[in-house]
Amino acid sequence: MSDFNWLSGIAWCNLKVKMPDVVAITNRKGGPSKTTSVVNLAGAFAALNLRVLVIDLDPQGSATNFFLGPNVGENLALDSTVGSLFADEFFLADSSNLILETELKNISIVANNEFSDPLNNPVRNAWEPHQTSLLEFIGDECKAFDIVLLDFPPSLYLLAWAGLIASDYVIIPVPPEMFATQGLRHVHKMIAEAREVRPDLRRLGHFVSRKKRSRTHSFILKSLQERFGKELFHSTLSEYHDYMEVSALGQPLEVCRPKTKAANEVRELRDEILERINKFESRRAPRDSFEANDGN
Ligand SMILES: Nc1ncnc2c1ncn2[C@@H]1O[C@H](COP(=O)(O)OP(=O)(O)OP(=O)(O)O)[C@@H](O)[C@H]1O
Numbered sequence: 001m002s003d004f005n006w007l008s009g010i011a012w013c014n015l016k017v018k019m020p021d022v023v024a025i026t027n028r029k030g031g032p033s034k035t036t037s038v039v040n041l042a043g044a045f046a047a048l049n050l051r052v053l054v055i056d057l058d059p060q061g062s063a064t065n066f067f068l069g070p071n072v073g074e075n076l077a078l079d080s081t082v083g084s085l086f087a088d089e090f091f092l093a094d095s096s097n098l099i100l101e102t103e104l105k106n107i108s109i110v111a112n113n114e115f116s117d118p119l120n121n122p123v124r125n126a127w128e129p130h131q132t133s134l135l136e137f138i139g140d141e142c143k144a145f146d147i148v149l150l151d152f153p154p155s156l157y158l159l160a161w162a163g164l165i166a167s168d169y170v171i172i173p174v175p176p177e178m179f180a181t182q183g184l185r186h187v188h189k190m191i192a193e194a195r196e197v198r199p200d201l202r203r204l205g206h207f208v209s210r211k212k213r214s215r216t217h218s219f220i221l222k223s224l225q226e227r228f229g230k231e232l233f234h235s236t237l238s239e240y241h242d243y244m245e246v247s248a249l250g251q252p253l254e255v256c257r258p259k260t261k262a263a264n265e266v267r268e269l270r271d272e273i274l275e276r277i278n279k280f281e282s283r284r285a286p287r288d289s290f291e292a293n294d295g296n
């Protein structure tokens, strides 16, 4: 896939000023807690007074419905959602209006809904024209944010591919189940391929989601520790009823249940994410120097 390399120069031309950290929460599997992690981490980051943008890349629109309510989310036209970045008819449209404020302090969202479904096709070749659309949008419109969290669909099609190319870091939630751990190979392969376009895309780590106290979970947890070593986050998200409850309320735990064990483990995960990002950033060349990649 080395055909992709020339694109990196074009896409990074835009990134010459302070940019947000762009973090993908992804897994090809359905239901490992991607959206639950994104919306609750958004609340935890916002509590630190960081300006958070959630970009919903899933045509199911779960994060959108969480923050805006299904009545609003499901009725947004394509030109008000992230889907417009991938639609030829909106190629020249002003994309600044895609960023919608939520009712929560410090949290905004770029919405998605089922209207983007027909655009989410398999990426068939290196010349996919929309693969850098999201990267360019973030470079042009999202400088006011400190952190961008991308909620991925349970597929590895165009929206996921563009999401990886737009990201600085990838985090993979893994429930401790046999089928979930077996599917990771595809996700790792796609990340490796995306690095041909974004060589500084980093796997920030895997974290165990939906952890229960059971012998099987303990066994799989141990094998994940052996497989990923330091790359496995110490923090885990357990199976707690609170997560399900807040998804119905449309408020992150940090806002409506800040004293629960669940809110506490989200804050621990947030802190570990920030610690890892800081470690990478201290080693990473300043973003201004991305200019050096421009055709050189
Ligand atoms: N740690 C948890 N404890 C209890 N329930 C959870 C937990 N994490 C997620 N859930 C519930 O499981 C369901 C699926 O979670 P979620 O939507 O976050 O997964 P997902 O990975 O985003 O799924 P999809 O692949 O469909 O986008 C939701 O009903 C959610 O409330």
Ligand SMILES: [Mg+2]
Pocket: 034, 035, 036, 058, 062, 151, 152
């Ligand atoms: Mg989801």
